[in-house]
Amino acid sequence: MNQEQVIQLLSPEGERVTNPEYTCSLNGEEIFSLYRDMTIIRRICTESTSLQRQGQLALWAPIRGQEAAQIGAGRALAPNDFSFPSYREHGIAWCRGIPPENMLRLFRAVSNGGWDPNKYHHSVPAIVLGNQVLNAVGYAMGIQRDGAEEAAVAFFGDGASSQGDVLESFVWAASFNAPVVFFCQNNQWGISTPSSVQMKVPLYKRAAGFGFPGIRVDGNDVLAVYEVTKHALENARAGGGPTLIEAFTYRMGAHTTSDDPTRYRIDAEVEIWNHRDPIERIKALLVRAYGVKNSQFEDVTTEADEIAMKLRRDVLAMDRPDPITMFDHAYADEHPLIEEGRRELIELGIGGLNR
Amino acid sequence: MNQEQVIQLLSPEGERVTNPEYTCSLNGEEIFSLYRDMTIIRRICTESTSLQRQGQLALWAPIRGQEAAQIGAGRALAPNDFSFPSYREHGIAWCRGIPPENMLRLFRAVSNGGWDPNKYHHSVPAIVLGNQVLNAVGYAMGIQRDGAEEAAVAFFGDGASSQGDVLESFVWAASFNAPVVFFCQNNQWGISTPSSVQMKVPLYKRAAGFGFPGIRVDGNDVLAVYEVTKHALENARAGGGPTLIEAFTYRMGAHTTSDDPTRYRIDAEVEIWNHRDPIERIKALLVRAYGVKNSQFEDVTTEADEIAMKLRRDVLAMDRPDPITMFDHAYADEHPLIEEGRRELIELGIGGLNR
């Protein structure tokens, strides 16, 4: 990592580091549960990758390497906070309680969303880079109008940070002092574009010029991510306005299963980051500082395997939707072109046969 | 003005101020010619306002109060630099040698542009806030590819600074280290929106977060604006990359002749800025430090009046274009819908009769 000011509570070797501003508020059990979440989401990710390889998913966007960033942030959210993800936030979705099979409906191409966002307080994935960030600011403006002690969180990547929508969001959030946390996972890559193209100085510094704090946190340190996010959320809920968090991490895998990173990055780089594996790091701490035993870790692995097997079964059972459903929810109210389309599909014998 | 770091070479009372970084490189004659330009452009502006009041223009966007910002920046440009204005940069247009009647073609609604941008190295006005700023960055990328020692300059307002296009421009300029100067006239207002809505911290600070320098200059101090702009341009031409200049100034008049500022701002504010009049300030210096005589100032007034009278004559002589010209330059090459339209207009007896 470079010379920048990075919040860290855990060294790559898994030793506790002290920080003047942030202390670790979690006990051993809670830290173990972070480990559990990270392990499970990684397992979900490997299972999804293999499902994709077997032709069961149209696509998959792996998160290997970003588990600490996502679980740390996701666990910091209060139930009534509302999160706005892009397409890679499986760890956040997990923390929000979204069933894994729901996460995969998008990738099995049976839904453009996958879950009820109001139920889980977690919006549907935004694929157009940056869109969700303005939406999160608007949601936060709604929180203000309701006088609620809640916060909105927008997740986006280093690449997306170049989009006008993300940058306009900073203006709006500052203008209205909106209770929103901007959480950027700087995983160093936007497909083949290194983050050095997007930013000549570290991203977190952008916030200052808009009038709110920006913080860089070691994105592979789940304790630090958790504390930094929790603090930013509390601040937002209490009327302190927005914060930009840059979680400095790394995309260990391909951009998606359609991508071939060997074309644009060298193995050595990936190797370096292998040594910073976020799960190994927290595991080392748990062993050393909390005396967690091997069997306890194995229990988690077993649990993760079971979740993965259930996920596989659920995915395989996910049928092609009735084509007539394409007309559902295109509009909230009656629409003649929807009626016309439904009629045609039925007449052609293509859809709606079981209705 | 507030406590921010502002570059100033001339106090509001017209006394020379020293600055550790910038010195005044101009002699008395040159300073007098700045005075001349400012006086003429103000006169052009009052004449245009009265032409509008008399129904001879569709609209006018006054620049009173911003003469130092515009003449200072305009005069700093080298002939081969290319400038990209919005709709209010009459002072820049004047410095680029554009005949005043050409500036008014847009406002008389006989043209969507008004002059040959390639001839004057000054683009046609951009009315959609922010568009021209990305264009300027692109032009600067062209300069780089040509290996030329030139720079592009984008002019925009405090209001426009909130647009995604302007913010994306900062990303691009930094990415490519493009030879571009971002010149924002922060005249405190975007129609009725005070700049405090657009920015919680001074605008010039935004640049740092993107990785290039930002400078606030006293926009009513023509000497400071000139030096700061000249320096930024030299730096850009020499490969030093972009600079954001925030010229802190004030829109003394209405947003345009369609606007009614009494609805949203108090006279007292305008009064304060009256004491900072950019022309009076430089005049005071010329009298005190260079012994310029009243008759010399009067000569300028006379010249300005003549220019205004010629402008009036030229505008009144500006006829409604032949309607058939609407089809000119819609496309560079033949297009059937253009042919169809031309034919129809001729058949209807509406246009093209003298062709």
Added chain:
Amino acid sequence: MTTSTMTMAKALNEGLRRAMEKNKKVLLMGEDIGKLGGVFRITDGLQKDFGEDRVIDAPLGESGIVGTAVGLAIRGYRTVCEIQFDGFVYPAFDQIVSQVAKLHKRSDGAYTMGLVIRLPFQGGIGAIEHHSESPEAYFAQTAGLRVVSCSTPNDAYWMIQQSIEHDDPIIFCEPKSRYWEKGEVNTDVPPRGLFEAAVLREGTDVTVIAYGGTVKTCRRAADTAALEGTSIEVIDARSVAPLDFETMKVSVEKTGRLVVVQEAPHSASIGSEIISELTQRCFYSMQAPGIVVSGYHVPYPPTRIEEDYRPTVERILDGVDRVIGFGK
């Protein structure tokens, strides 16, 4: 029956006021809509009465206006966004097409995108470039959106309220050249449903369909034609997407001739859609092919010549003559 005479601008203002009174979740957002009341004064006085939290002066970014309105919709608010002029809606185009139009679907119906985007559109006010555009076809093409346009103060008063109450996102096109024209407003009962076309004048020879500012031009053309013995039926489409083909069909089956009048150029436009669909529905009744009288396929010209770009009474009558004289 309570009626009063007011301008369309005032009718919109009253309509917005009533919607805000009825539902506390209704917000207004836009550039300069607070103290200034908007550049057209449509929101005049509303910030004073409803406060800065409900009448929100926006930073100058249209993507921001629409993008935050989406978030507010998710939170349960209904935001009426004012885009200052038609030509400034494009920075928000991505949010409109990718989020506003699609989020109800993407969330399987969980999100209600009940927001209204007010768009002062069309020309005729002698403005400079970008202030006179007719972008309605872009939105009509987009699945997930609806597009309506008012042509009278009464419609303005009611349609803005109906749009705010509707659960789908609506692009609300206001013919800015008619803002200052007066008409009767009946504040008791709406004239008709939001998506119904209105036959404004009955006629037997030609059906002329328009919306927004060109409706009045068509009525004038019909008056003139009547003097020459041609009977024009004038229909105000009102809803531009979806179109009320039922009402239109009845008319074209009667007259056998169709002219659509719009300011937008005709390539892939509302006019093309009306003609292609009505040709299908009324094939055997059509005595001549339908035609579009429209703006030309050029960037909106400098406004000293805009009256030669926009459909005038003369050009509409020329179109009417062409469909009547077809084949003769």
Added chain:
Amino acid sequence: MTTSTMTMAKALNEGLRRAMEKNKKVLLMGEDIGKLGGVFRITDGLQKDFGEDRVIDAPLGESGIVGTAVGLAIRGYRTVCEIQFDGFVYPAFDQIVSQVAKLHKRSDGAYTMGLVIRLPFQGGIGAIEHHSESPEAYFAQTAGLRVVSCSTPNDAYWMIQQSIEHDDPIIFCEPKSRYWEKGEVNTDVPPRGLFEAAVLREGTDVTVIAYGGTVKTCRRAADTAALEGTSIEVIDARSVAPLDFETMKVSVEKTGRLVVVQEAPHSASIGSEIISELTQRCFYSMQAPGIVVSGYHVPYPPTRIEEDYRPTVERILDGVDRVIGFGK
């Protein structure tokens, strides 16, 4: 005659290469187009051969890509912008509509907006949302732009070069589902002008007009129909704006029946335009009203059911049957 067999992806790559060799002012710009060669590998190897200054890896902002290409055009460069997928063109919509389309006019001809915006469009690749859109009508509606689409490797090779050479801005729609299909490319002579439609198969009963990826589907439909004794004339519009109505008219006057096939929903679309215009030009020849076989008026569905959204051979034949059976 030099011909070789290659995929459309390769043909585009070769066309770009040739254009870059011929004119040093030609640049490519887009996301991931350098080392990666673009997500579809259309620019594969070009950065290696022409350098990073001519094959520019862009920061991730479409408005930035198009907005800077405008500035480069002013400086005399010709930039081919790659938009990674159709659904990501909307952030650039403002620059396209307000600057690219209008600057030649606004500058009274001083600026040449000779730039090409490459858009992998239409569906059929089983992607997730926003990767399968058909936004061509938005651009066809916009005065100042031209829109073309290739349906074969040979057209791809030539049309991209012709587009780059052309002085007007061109939206170049590439049917991504056909990228990997092979065809003969004649590298000596272009098949025809950029704005000319092509009659791909002669027929007498019905004219079927398509562009991009649906052209092949139409040819298949024509094969099938032939077995049943129906003779379909298939026309590839190639130029979507302007449309080559001359070529189309000859065909419709012969067949008297018209079906337009497109993936975009039909509201205010290219199909509406073709039908309304050809109905005018061929009124007395038309035996039935023209119809559009298109995507439905819904956000592009999850792709497990996209084949029921996109026009299939069956749906095209159903359309053909409808125009043949009309009135019977």
